[in-house]
Amino acid sequence: FTGTPGGVGVSRxxxxxxxxxxxxxxxxxxxxxxxNRCI
Incomplete structure (x- = not known):
């Protein structure tokens, strides 16, 4: 994992x-x- 790249979900x-x-x-x-399952 290297951080948040451009084009992530919040930008959509x-x-x-x-x-x-x-x-x-x-x-x-x-x-x-x-x-891993999100809870």
């Missing part, structure tokens, strides 16, 4: 945010994957 019209039940999946090749 209408704004888009994570909500309960959304699932985030992050993968790093050769290391693994983590999955």
């Amino acid at each position: 019209k209408p704004a888009v945010f994570l909500k309960p039940g959304d699932v985030l999946v992050s993968t790093i090749d050769g290391i693994g994957t983590t999955t």
